[in-house]
Structure formats: C-alpha cells, structure tokens
Amino acid sequence: MAVNITKKPQIVFNRSLKFSQKSNSAIFKETKPYMTLYDLPLMNIVNRLKGIKKTFKNIAFIGPNPYLFIQHLPKEYEIENLYFCEGSQECVEKSYEIITRKIDSGFYEKVGTNLPNQIIPKVIDEEQDWQKEFKTDQLDLIVNNMSLHWVNDLDKTLNSFRETMIPDGVFIGSVIGGNALQELRICLNLAESERDGGVSTITSPLLSIQDIGNIFAKAKFNLPTIDISHIQYEFTSTFQLFDYLKKTGEQNALLSKRNFISEETFIAAAAIYETLFNKRTIGRRDENSTSILVDTLQNDLLDERIGKPIVDGSGKVSKNDKMRNIMTTLDVIYLIGWKQHESQQKPKERGTAKFSLKDVVKEMNDKEGDEKNKIKYGMLIDTGDEVKEIDK
Structure with a gap:
C-alpha cells in the first residue's frame, strides 16, 4: 500500500520576532531609510502595472508603504475596495494615520490621486491567515511589496494568493533576494572566524531568481514574468548600515541564531567592510545598477567610520573622504503572474508549427x-x- 508523505516546509524565520521588529520600525515610516528601501521597488511595481491594460476593482496591498501606492494608483482603475495589510498592528496603525492625514489635508486631491471608495486596514499574517481573511475569487489584484523574503512557506503563501484572486486576476510583487547584502555577509563571516574561531548564521538566507522562478511556477500562476534589478546603496559607515537595517525592520529574524555576538566582532566586521568594500575600491557595480546615497539622519551626516574623516579648509567632509563611503548591494526580484482564465494565451502543441x-x-x-x-x-x-x- 502506497503512503503519501507530505514534506513540511522548513521553518527558518521567527515570524513573531519579525513582526515585533516591524512594530519598532513603524515610527520611521516617513524617514529616508524607509523611503530609500521600500519606495523604489514600489514605484517599479507601479510602472509595471501601467503596462497592464486592465482595470481592477478589489485590490489587496501587502507592504510597508500603502500610502505611496494609493498616491500612484492608475487613473483608469475604478476601485471599490483597497485592503492594505501588514503583520504588525503598529505598522498598520501608522500607515492608516499617514493615509488619513493625506486625505484630510487635501494632499491626495491636490496631486490628482484616484482614491478608492473604501480603504480598509487589515492586520494579517499573509503566510498563515490569508485565506481566512479573503474569500475565494474575491480580489482582482494582489500587490506584495518587499515582504515575501520573510515568509517560511512561500509555496503555500503564493497558492493562497492565487486562490483568493478572480480568474484572470493579477499578482505582482517584489522580494529581496539574489546577492543582497553580500558584502555584509562576507565581512561578518571573516570577523567571526577571526574573533570567535568559527562561523555562524548571522544574516538571513535569500532566494535566487532561479529559486523564486521555480516556486512561482509551482504555485500555478499563468504567464509568469520574473526579473531582477540591482541597487547599490552608499553609506558613510558600517554602523550607519546597521542602524539602517534596524530602522527599516530588516534585521536578522532567524529562528536559530546565536544569542550573543560580541561588540569586538562587530567592530572587526566594520573595519573589514570599510577596507574591502569602500567606494574607491569597488565603485559602481555596473551600468545597469541604480546607485543611492543613504543619509540616515535628516540633516546631519552620520559618520562613525573606524578612521577619522578628512575635513577640508571649509570644515566640510572632503571629496576624497566621500570615496571612503561603503557600498552595499541590494538585489530586488520582481514577479508578475495571472490566475488561469480561458482568454489567456496558451502555447501551441508540439508538432503544430508550419515553418521550420x-x-x-x-x-x-x-x-x-x-x-x-x-x-x-x-x-x-x-x-x-x-x-x-x-x-x-
């Protein structure tokens, strides 16, 4: 007698810890760290949506910046309901506060925003509770901005999204993957090996574009499109990078990790980083990379380099010293897929071609x-x- 054995997904991330980290980062939603990390991928999603000649009435948005998504909704959409979702109560409340302020102040009206009839906040764990909150064939469009890289069971989550979409509905998302934060991984491993005599998992594992493609295809989305964009962030110091990850809620949330890492290890990692991966050493990744200078503080230059900054006669940081800024890679993978519908294009059967x-x-x-x-x-x-x- 054959027995079907279902392999359970490996639990890598502590979702409760991640939601707690996101809650702590909610107060920074309108600061430069949030904008530089989350707004660029969202605008790329918006640009992709503009190329889809279709209108949507019921939309679910998952991610940290629904207020920006609302601002840039295409004018031709006749939106009845827009649900914005996050797993953190504090994040949802902060986003709702920002949206309400923009409506009451007339900002959305001034910029010509296509406001939905209803804007509905939802505190939801998309991995566990999506099909409890949304019915089958309820949504025309699901947008997921920079959230999927913290999901344990990506296959199940994508299938849940597809089930709640109407036939010919669209899923579009962005996810951190590829070689993101590769410089930080290298430096932390080198520092830990030198200081502690071994290497542990300090940074979260990420999926490659091939992994994402395989999982997306397994989730039975039709006409899948997957591509990747390369972004280089420029920081004045390694400690600014650490602060940046904390303020955006993107720090480590592994279920199994070291309880304590010494300050010496982090200082050693910073010294290695600022030697191996500064702007003078590696420069731009390639001509197709987007380069962003990140200043964590609104008005002041956060400069906590291991070495002292070089100041010119005017008291400003010199051009030479700016070449000591560190470079950080961020790869963002974009996904577009459709729920099956009879009107969609289908590949012809093998052997039906009329020309060689x-x-x-x-x-x-x-x-x-x-x-x-x-x-x-x-x-x-x-x-x-x-x-x-x-x-x-």
Missing part, C-alpha cells in the same frame, strides 16, 4: 546576400576562454 526555423534563417540569409550580414545556424560551445561556432 532553419528554413526561415536560410530564406533571410538568401535575401541578405553578403557574408557579413548572414545569420549562422548552429550552436555555441564554450571551451575555456574561447567560444566557437559549430555548424549543425
């Missing part, structure tokens, strides 16, 4: 004429540092 790609290439080459413009039919193989073309 080889024949198309031959016909194009016959028209081009010269050798320079010909398309070569074959495959590329990589042998060492040399790439060769092999004709089929």
Whole structure:
C-alpha cells in the first residue's frame, strides 16, 4: 500500500520576532531609510502595472508603504475596495494615520490621486491567515511589496494568493533576494572566524531568481514574468548600515541564531567592510545598477567610520573622504503572474508549427546576400576562454 508523505516546509524565520521588529520600525515610516528601501521597488511595481491594460476593482496591498501606492494608483482603475495589510498592528496603525492625514489635508486631491471608495486596514499574517481573511475569487489584484523574503512557506503563501484572486486576476510583487547584502555577509563571516574561531548564521538566507522562478511556477500562476534589478546603496559607515537595517525592520529574524555576538566582532566586521568594500575600491557595480546615497539622519551626516574623516579648509567632509563611503548591494526580484482564465494565451502543441526555423534563417540569409550580414545556424560551445561556432 502506497503512503503519501507530505514534506513540511522548513521553518527558518521567527515570524513573531519579525513582526515585533516591524512594530519598532513603524515610527520611521516617513524617514529616508524607509523611503530609500521600500519606495523604489514600489514605484517599479507601479510602472509595471501601467503596462497592464486592465482595470481592477478589489485590490489587496501587502507592504510597508500603502500610502505611496494609493498616491500612484492608475487613473483608469475604478476601485471599490483597497485592503492594505501588514503583520504588525503598529505598522498598520501608522500607515492608516499617514493615509488619513493625506486625505484630510487635501494632499491626495491636490496631486490628482484616484482614491478608492473604501480603504480598509487589515492586520494579517499573509503566510498563515490569508485565506481566512479573503474569500475565494474575491480580489482582482494582489500587490506584495518587499515582504515575501520573510515568509517560511512561500509555496503555500503564493497558492493562497492565487486562490483568493478572480480568474484572470493579477499578482505582482517584489522580494529581496539574489546577492543582497553580500558584502555584509562576507565581512561578518571573516570577523567571526577571526574573533570567535568559527562561523555562524548571522544574516538571513535569500532566494535566487532561479529559486523564486521555480516556486512561482509551482504555485500555478499563468504567464509568469520574473526579473531582477540591482541597487547599490552608499553609506558613510558600517554602523550607519546597521542602524539602517534596524530602522527599516530588516534585521536578522532567524529562528536559530546565536544569542550573543560580541561588540569586538562587530567592530572587526566594520573595519573589514570599510577596507574591502569602500567606494574607491569597488565603485559602481555596473551600468545597469541604480546607485543611492543613504543619509540616515535628516540633516546631519552620520559618520562613525573606524578612521577619522578628512575635513577640508571649509570644515566640510572632503571629496576624497566621500570615496571612503561603503557600498552595499541590494538585489530586488520582481514577479508578475495571472490566475488561469480561458482568454489567456496558451502555447501551441508540439508538432503544430508550419515553418521550420532553419528554413526561415536560410530564406533571410538568401535575401541578405553578403557574408557579413548572414545569420549562422548552429550552436555555441564554450571551451575555456574561447567560444566557437559549430555548424549543425
């Protein structure tokens, strides 16, 4: 007799601890750390939504900045209900306070915001309680901004989202992944190895774009689209980075972690970071990266470098000293998927093609004429540092 064994998901994150951290960060929702971390991915989501020629009536938003999402809702949407959701009571209350203030002050009206008929706050753990709060086929659109990287059972959560969407409904989200905070991981590991004689898990594990793609496909979303953007943040010191992660509620929330890490280890990590990953050493990642200078304080330069800053004759931090700022990588993965509907495009069955790609290439080459413009039919193989073309 066959027995079906369902593998339980590994519990990596302490969700209660994460919600507590988010609660402590709620007072910083309108500060520069929050804006630089959460607003850029959200605006990228908004730009992607503008490319979807469809209107939405019932929308659920999960993330820290619903007030900005409301401000940029496309004008053509005829929105009846907008639910904004977070797992922290304090975060939901703070967001509601900001939204109410913007409505009462006339800010939304001044900028021409397309306000929903109803704006409904919900304190909800999207991993555990989503289908308890929303009915099947209730939502046209679900937007998740920078929240999924703290979910333990991503497969279950995405399936829950899909179940509560109407047929042809859209899910769009952003999630931290890839090589995010790779510089900090390296420096903490080196410092811990040198000071404590071993390495433990100090930073949270992240999913690659391939991992996200596989999980997203397993959740049975149709027409999935996944891409990644690279962002470089520039900080004046490692301690500013630590403070930044705390104020945004993005510090470690692992279920199994060291209870205590010495101050010496963190100071050693800061010294390594400011030596290996300063602006002069590594510069810009590449031309496709977005670069953001982060100033944690509103008006003052938070400068807690291991070395002393170089001050010019005017008493200002010199240009040379700015080259000592540290660089931090943040990779954000974007996901778009649709709930199945008969109107959606479907791939044709194998063997139904009427033309051979080889024949198309031959016909194009016959028209081009010269050798320079010909398309070569074959495959590329990589042998060492040399790439060769092999004709089929």
